[in-house]
Amino acid sequence: MTKPCSKCKGEMSMQILDPFHGEEGDLKLSVQQMPSLICSQGHKRFIHIEFAAQLMDLMASPETFSSIPGAAKKGLFRKHYHCPGCDVELPASPTGRETLEVVADLSNAEPFKVVIEVPVFQCSGCGKVSIHSAEESGRLAFKATEHAYRSIDIHPT
Ligand SMILES: [Zn+2]
Ligand SMILES: [Zn+2]
Numbered sequence: 001m002t003k004p005c006s007k008c009k010g011e012m013s014m015q016i017l018d019p020f021h022g023e024e025g026d027l028k029l030s031v032q033q034m035p036s037l038i039c040s041q042g043h044k045r046f047i048h049i050e051f052a053a054q055l056m057d058l059m060a061s062p063e064t065f066s067s068i069p070g071a072a073k074k075g076l077f078r079k080h081y082h083c084p085g086c087d088v089e090l091p092a093s094p095t096g097r098e099t100l101e102v103v104a105d106l107s108n109a110e111p112f113k114v115v116i117e118v119p120v121f122q123c124s125g126c127g128k129v130s131i132h133s134a135e136e137s138g139r140l141a142f143k144a145t146e147h148a149y150r151s152i153d154i155h156p157t
Contacts, residue, residue, distance in 0.1 A: 002037060006157055010039035014047065016112075022148030026094045026119035027140035029059070031148055033112045034104075044154040047109055052149060052156055054106045059114070059141035062134035064102055068118065069130045081121065081132050088125030090132075095122040098129065116141055 002012050019032045034055075037045040046052045058064060071081035071090055081090045097117040105111040118137050120129045131137050 005039035005043050007043045008039060008041050010041055012037040012039045020148050020152045022144040024140045024143035027144050028117040029141060029144045030115045035109050046156050049156055055104055056142050056145050058104055059145045060138040062138055065134040065137045068098055070133045071130045083123035083125060083128055084130050085128035086126040088123055090121040090123060094119035096120055
C-alpha cells in the first residue's frame with residue numbers, strides 16, 4: 001500500500017514523468033521517463049526516500065563523464081587548462097557542448113535516461129575537444145539536477 005499524498009492525503013500512483021530540465025552554468029540536462037508517485041491533484045513524490053540522492057550522486061560521479069577527456073590543469077594561483085592532446089592552453093569559455101546519454105539504473109526502479117549537454121572546450125591547436133575535469137562537470141550536473149527537481153516541484157516525502 002502506497003503512503004497517501006502528504007499535501008492532500010490523496011491516493012498516489014506510479015507514473016512516468018514527461019521530460020524535465022535543469023541548467024547550471026553552461027551545462028543542461030533533461031531527465032527522461034523518470035518514474036514518480038503522483039496523486040490526482042498532480043503532487044509529486046520520489047518513488048522512495050533514497051531516489052533523489054541516488055540520481056544526484058550518479059550525476060556527480062566522474063564515471064558519468066569518462067567518455068570525454070579531461071584537460072591538464074596548471075597554475076597554482078590562477079588555474080588554467082591545457083589540451084590533453086597537444087598541451088596548448090584551452091580557451092577560457094566553453095566552445096560548445098557534447099551530448100551524453102546516461103542510463104540511470106537506480107534501486108527499485110525501471111532504468112530511465114538522462115541526457116546531459118556538457119560544456120566542452122575545443123583546442124585551437126589540434127581541434128581536440130575536452131572538459132576541464134570530470135569533477136567540475138559533475139558539480140554542474142549535480143546542481144542542474146537539483147534545479148530540475150525544483151522545476152517540477154517533486155519532493156522526497
Ligand atoms: Zn496530493
Ligand atoms: Zn590540442
